[in-house]
Amino acid sequence: MEEAAARERKRPREGDAAPSAAAAAGAGKAQYVYLPVADALKAPGARVFLFAAVSEIGAAVRSRGTDFTLTLRVADQSRPAGISVTFFADNVALLPCVKITMHGEFFVTFNKKFSSFALFEGKVSTECSPYQTSTKYYGTQYDNELLTQMRTWLAYNPPGLKDLELQLRSLKSDTTFDLVCKVLHVYENNGEWIFYVWDGTDTPAAEFQAILDAEAVESSPLHLEGVPLPREVLCTMPCVGTVLRVFTNRYIKEVFHLQKNIYWARFCNITCKQEFGIWKGILGPSSRVRLLSHEDGSVVDRMKMYDSRIANQVHRQPMASLPGASNIADVEYEAAGYTTLMESLTHEQVTHKFKTLVRVVAAYPCRASELRLLLTGSYCLRLTLEDPTARIHAYVHKDDGAKFFGGFLTAEALIKKMNKLLGIPEEDEEGTPLTRNPPWIWCCVKSYRLDKNDPWGSRRYRIFGTEIRD
DNA sequence: TTGGGG
Structure with a gap:
């Protein structure tokens, strides 16, 4: 169901409140008097006629009684926030006629015995016939005019746009x-x-606790869910955002x-x-x-x-990295465009070379004592790279270590570079800072497989052509 | 009857 003008009303009955009595005067070819939604809210217990736009669509489900039920929210100029409307029907396909009663402040109920409804396209159009009507539905001579007014209002006041919205x-x-x-x-x-x-x-890019808890830095997870998404589902995810x-x-x-x-x-x-x-x-x-x-x-x-x-190529880059990414890393892969981590994860081939803009949220090892071992050239370093679309583990191979760190460093220089990568600030007079905020770095990454019998399961990432500057 | 919560 698309956004639509919904006309709801109930057949008049003797002894009803003013709006319905007015309608009753013209019994048969009744002149229904539609109430603004705001006025309907002020008349608890009354049966009312509404001519309003559908702003929210609920799901049809079986009620705890014998019926099916569906909830819509409908709105008009008098109350853009709208009102919730509950339909009952013994058959999902019917969604029919119900007595309208007010409950407290918030909602309207359709009683199957008396109410009726009609649904119209919400977009501006000369088509004035409803696309769905219930039984006991009769139009009135003013409805086309009302419908045009309602559609015009909708065009300038699309439903939604609430204060509480965050992106x-x-x-x-x-x-x-x-x-x-x-x-x-x-x-x-x-x-x-x-x-x-x-x-x-x-x-937004997170700040991490800077407490030098090596355990926490090393064990940063790639995702929150216990079981990662199967590849066929992952591949349906958008690559940006x-x-x-x-x-x-x-x-x-x-x-x-x-x-x-x-x-x-x-x-x-x-x-x-x-x-x-x-x-x-x-x-x-x-x-x-x-x-x-x-x-x-x-x-x-x-x-x-x-x-x-x-x-725009630049606007595909992480929003938090703009206006300018840190230039602490130099990359060789000049000609390549920018690729998000999700683009690579969903790439059709196992092997993939790309340039990306990421933060190093974790490293293993990261303890000073173990980092020294990297200098021997017999260990590789595992970095956890993050962009807004995904996290991956990417290895700095032992043969690439010298290139990555910009030469054969002293242990102190190496630790300093690692701290810079991880966003760990240098201690100052104020003492140990509380947070670390890894900088965005450009990075060349390539993927490969370890096992040709299980290419996707054994897929690994490796950093190449990237050098961390001082 | 049920249901609904700006």
């Missing part, structure tokens, strides 16, 4: 917000759900639609936090998921923003 690029810990995003994948395991969501922007994992242990009924299709949705009242420097969304008890139309104002915004982003 992935503006995520903040410890706040509750709405996220308008495309749901790319849903994973379930033992009542734990993970939604893989994307809005075309990059999550962060795919945020949103976790919950609640069953979200919209999940049925989200698992079957790729949908835009509004995740309402969610929170997020960082774990190991990776952003993680959390659906709590008060969070909700609403399916959105592709015509939703916020969705249109996100898609426009993404289209303009990917049209």
